[in-house]
Amino acid sequence: MIFNTFDPNKDIIAGRVTRVASGFWPDGSPSWDQGNFMDDFWRNTGSAGNPSYGTSYYDVRYTMYYLNVFPDLSTYVNYDPYFSIAYGNFYGNLGSGSFPTETLSIEASPTKAIYTQYKNILLANSDANVASNGMFSMISSSATTTVAADDIWVINFSAYKMKDRIDEGLLQLNFSGSKGSISLIDDSIYTTLNQYSYQLITGSLTNPFGSATYEGLGLFYPQVGIVVLNASLLAKKLGITSGSGVGIGSGGPCSDGSWPYISGSLPGGIQYTYNHKTLFESMNICSGELMNVRRSEYVPARQYMVRVMNRDFNYSNNPTYVYDGTDNVHPKGQIYNADFINDPKTYITTVGLYNDTNELVAVAKLSRPALKDFSSELLFRVRLDF
């Protein structure tokens, strides 16, 4: 017989979900040099218009709300973004700048729209992260003291790239400003795991502090892959004010002595308005700063225990296993190797899974041939992911 039947009670293991974790960046790398990041802020800007609206204020572009970030030139060319950055303001203000469209009839209110949409999906009425006035609330200085953030930066990881979640305890973000550089990690190593959200604290994965020091800097939502930063506090801590920190030279906060050039490349008149671009520059200016992100995917799998008993599958239909009858000496079908008549052997390379009408629905290959004879038994665990 060429088919053996599975015993569904013993041989088929169903209902198991396997967590598959890998680095978030290209080729599964867990860390990436932030100095290599590229953004699409200028991508759709032609000779006329600017990044956020075209020749008319009514030609609103997505970069008014957010920008996409790419790990390197290759992903930029292929337009394969890994995360996006947005700026939101509870009151619809624009931070320290003003945006021309807001003074005209269009009133797109991009910062208000951003703040509200993240508030809607991340905060519930009973959530510890929501302040009495409805703003994002973050722990500062002690577990009972909180600070409400009326403006936020949001880092939103690509759902396609992050699979099912961004893993807590393995996230590190780096920012630079005129006052220096800081790294943020989540506080999962100091608290209970499997929470819906974690506080962001200063520190690094390679050299974490002995205890968490809360400053109300931000929140991390692993299941949805979103980081919410307290924009005002973080900017103050870094020395970032829109339009400030201009200049490239020695004595700056980066390891090579350079400074963020936050507004240096932006044309006059709009340089104060793009706070999401400001955060990108703060992340991107220093080369050598590694952003650590790990993702996980939950893969439903079914396992089939292929039990090959000693008496089974010791002969083959392989044409080299037998004579073909053309030599007029050996009849067609006679076993070629005389040794195999008393001690037949086969070398398994492939396992095929069949349905009840003998249709081949799944196939697995062994990494190298497996010997089978009458004195041996084999057990293959065939895993089929969906």
Added chain:
Amino acid sequence: MSYIDNTTITVDAILTQKGRQLLAQNGNLNITSFALADDEIDYTLYQPNHPNGSAFYDIALRNTPVFEPLTDETQVMKYKLVTLNQGVTSIPVITISQDKILVTKDYTGDIIINPSTNPAYNLQAGYTAILGNKNVGILIVQQTNALNSVSNTVPTFAGDINIASAQVVVGNSFRFVPNSGLTATTTTNLTIIGNESGGSTSIEVTVTVPAPTSQ
């Protein structure tokens, strides 16, 4: 003293095109059985006279590189392993009485294909008959198999069968009826596969179209 080797070989399976199609249609695969194959192996490389001794007889077989799995279910599992009683000297061979079929398109006699297996095999699941080009005629199941099964996956080989233009039937015996509407002499292959033994045999089928008689 060493440790007992209780290793389980773990392998990852991929869905074939048929598997994906069935999953999309029915939502489940209903996997009930397995088979094993050795498509890559050349058994003539087994060397019972190897100078280094018996441990090296099968060194060429054990080190044969193995292909990655293909999703085309007709291109994998071509040579299946079979369970037979110890001591047999031959693998079951499938035979049919015809060594070829050569008929005109208007032939109306019975052309019965009655496969048998020596030693006896395929008694329950019967045979799968594949007519490579269904334009030459039609295969009719003369006797169904004991299981009354109607379909299975047919491995194909380069150039001999195009499943899209082939006719596949399952049974114990078959009748071939040439296509009376054929406009040109056509040759194809008829392949018979044992559904239990996995062995196969193939013959040529030619349906001729006589030249029109001149007035």
